[in-house]
Amino acid sequence: MHAKHEAQERPAGGFLGARLGQRLMRATPSRVLLPALLVCGLTTRLAGWLLRVFDLANVVILFVFAVVLVALRWGSAAGALSALLGVVSFDFFFVPPVYSFHLSDTQYLFTLVLTLVVAVVTGQLAARLREQTASAQAGERHASALATVAGELSAAHTTVQVGVVCARTVGALFGGEGVLLLPDRAGHIGVGAHGIDREVAQWVHERCRPAAAMDVLAGVPWHCLPLMAAHTSRGVLALRGDRLSTAEIEPRSLLDACAALIGQALDRIHFADLAREAEVRMQGERLRHALLAAVSHDLRTPLTAIRGMAETLDSPRALQADVAAGVIRSIRQQAVALHHLVTNLLDLARMQDRGVHLQRDWHALDEVIEAALSGAMSSLGTRRVEVQVEAGLPLVELDACLFERVLANLLDNAAKYTPPDTRIWISAGQRAGVLQLRVEDDGPGLPREIPCEAWFTPFTRGARESPISGAGLGLALCHTIVEAHGGRIAVVPRASGGACFELRLPQRAAPVVEKEGIA
Amino acid sequence: MNRPRVLVVEDEPDIRHFVRLSLEREGMLVSEAGSALDGRIAAACRQPELVILDLGLPDGDGKTFIRDLRSWSQVPVLVLSAREREDEKVAALEAGADDYLVKPFGVPELIARVRAQLRRAHLGGADGAAPSIFVFGEVRVNLATYEVSRCHRAVHLTPIEFRLLAALIRGHGKVLTYRQLLLDVWGPGYANRPHYVRVYMNNLRQKLEPEPARPRHLVTELQVGYRLAGIERGKELARSMPASVSEGRLHAHHQA
Structure with a gap:
């Protein structure tokens, strides 16, 4: 797999390598010929002076020294x-006969050849060093740069953060700008407000091969x-900067390494997202199952x-009037109970499904209590x-409809689980920025x-098979809303017995x- | 011919059926329509005194129906909404509906709302002159003289409180949304400050309701607005009651 990876990446190297080669060709006269000529001229001049004091055999060492310096x-x-x-x-200027390539003594040939060999070898050694x-x-530099990028990428948990790393760190590394281009769900690369050719970016993404895209606005190429x-x-990393066009070989491998790191980070985030989605789905599914199981009975x-x-009412033999009235009353009560249950169920399912969306506003608490009471009357x-x-009591900030559901459920519980002569108190006050109810x-x-x-927690009830209808959803709903x-x-x-719920x-x-x- | 004519526009036959049965038992003349189109035709040719309208009709948005109706008729509209969403109700009310009931609703509640709307229509005064004295519970308000009394004792209201009360009275038991009240009382600059209405409603309740925490007349429609319930014309009441001194004075003001 890695070999394939390399093979796919190679065109990137080829592309950049060609550019670097061109630079090298252009750089030859100034980087090789000129220094060599200049140093040789200076050395010859210096040797001219030194010859007045030193012997010819000693002066030749000066040339070897110059070669080492140039090579370094x-x-x-x-x-x-x-x-x-x-x-x-040396031969031309100093070896007699002077100002000629002729050698008066054959042993100078030996000196010259040996000097040449020594100079070349030392020069090569120096250059290799x-x-x-x-x-x-x-x-x-490369390693520390990569470590920086890798460190920042490992801290990134979203594609947006990866984008920031690309823009800030990777861009700066190449002395320019870096842009992370991500595909949407349909696989289309979005270039945003940058002047990058979308077609090229798309091509790079689909073919998995690097390319240069011209910036239509600035005329600067993006890699x-x-x-x-x-x-x-x-995704696609688009880069432009000074250090991308230098003759050094270093940016290319660094670029590849950075791209690989960013690719891995995106991959990690992609799978983490998938796992999270699956987890959420599974939780939702589990809750739905539990809801269904509990509710089917209720x-x-x-x-x-x-x-x-x-x-019974429909049967041909008419019931006695008072019995019939009782039956009708029961039907009504059961329907009302069913309505409560379905309302809670829908509310809870909606909140579990989509999260609670509060419509907070400033309300008079009395009004919310009034609405809950009139519903529970x-x-x-x-x-x-x-x-x-x-x-x-000042206005309180809350979602009145949801909060009304909280109070309605607490009152509904009181209505279901207490004898008819029970007294109920609703009290509210505010202390140190906390509303207590x-x-x-x-x-x-x-x-x-x-x-x-x-x-x-959902489905908790005082008695499992209670004759009182309910699914144990009311308090769970209250809890979610609060x-x-x-x-x-x-x-x-409560000191004197009874139930007491406190909301803060x-x-x-x-x-x-x-x-x-x-007025 | 004194039986009030009610038009029920609802696509669900069972609901239409039980609404019809319960209203006919109250002595009303009920006609039915199963769609917005039939509803428009029935509203035009039967001239109902009240329209009961379901918001979720298959062939059209209830709000559009109300706007159409309002372009040529002032007949009260009672909206039935299956939606728990408050903004739907608010939108229907602002389109011109007068009251709403959320499904599932009980028959007593339905009858009470229908009666209130029919009463409301007569409250405006068929004799042409707009009445200025209104009574709800122990409170008596004279819109012309700015006098408000509770249990025959004068109550001092600030100008804004009075304007708010007057807006509710002019609504004759219609549900008024926060927006409508803000525009009416404070003006357009305050249209998105519903907490102003809440604060001043609280003041009104403290001054006019015997039990402010459980108001009987200045009723909250949570997240929607307010309604003034149980309002009656003062003049008729005054005739049936032995006129006290203050009432006599108020009456005199009204005459003047």
């Missing part, structure tokens, strides 16, 4: 050239590289009752409800064997309502 500074080609030039100029140092330095992961391209019971009672029957809202009753209270927190408001709901012990909602300062001018 400008590389092996310049070193070899300067060795040749040095020996020739230089190259090794340079490549070690480049390798270090587009596919970001490979396993078999496919996960829905069937009232439906069976309604159907049975309706058929018929089911509360003869139970007396006392409302004590702190005088001067209590719904309490002096009924039998909650069964003690169930821990307080368990009441707020949590979405950033608040807490809890079962609080953090509140911001209420908006200012202009006072009326005295």
